[in-house]
Amino acid sequence: MSDKPILHYVNGRGRMESIRWLLAAAGVEFEEKIFDTKEQLQKLREGNMLLFQQVPMVEIDGMKLVQTRAILHYVAEKYNLLGKTAKDRALIIMYTEGTMDLMELIILYPFLKPEEQKQRLLEIANKAKTRYFAAYEKVLGAHGQNFLVGNQMSLADVQLIEAILMVEEKVPNALSGFPLLQAFKTRMTNIPNIKKFLSPGSKRKPVPDANYVEMVYKIFF
Secondary structure (H helix, E strand, O other): OOOEEEEEEEOOOOOOOOHHHHHOOOOOOOOEEEEEOHHHHHHHHHHOOOOOOOOOOOEEEEEEEHHHHHHHHHHHHHHHOOOOOOOHHHHHHHHHHHHHHHHHHHOOHOOOOOOHHHHHHHHHHHHHHHHHHHHHHHHHHOOOOOOOOOOOHHHHHHHHHHHHHHHHHOOOOOOOOOOHHHHHHHHOOOOOHHHHHHOOOOOOOOOOOOOHHHHHHHHOO
């Protein structure tokens, strides 16, 4: 039995990618058990591996954890990425939940019709700049520290750099007008564990394309 966390998911980003990001940022090596057929997913379900019949699922510390947020919070707490106090934890979770709302717009983007994608791009650009990036620029400016909470890297920072890069894949100039976030991006992408995860050959998954969409429909629908 491996001591490494084992990630069960399809070969793509989806809702597992944030978990990959967090484990990588914490310097934790993990294994992946990729399934690419409906039958493989059904085998997981019939084997009592999935509490709610859904993935992502992560085997860690003798548990089979499902639900993305539960997994993220457990990993963050285990590796000291959830703050030092109850106040820190509340702020980190608040920021993380906000960022996940933005990321959800992008996660669902590949599954939209072409005319819907055009509208979604406008929504992503608008909400990223006027709601989320503006808020985080204000947070960083208010305390003048390198990270969002407690001046140490947390789940909130890892989620934010993931989201920034996701938005920039769709809206290349998204950080224009946000100098503190630009500096944040530089700092975060130069942290050794994150830099390694962003390098070729890592377990980071590519931008979802038509093949990914076809695979998801084949397995889940």
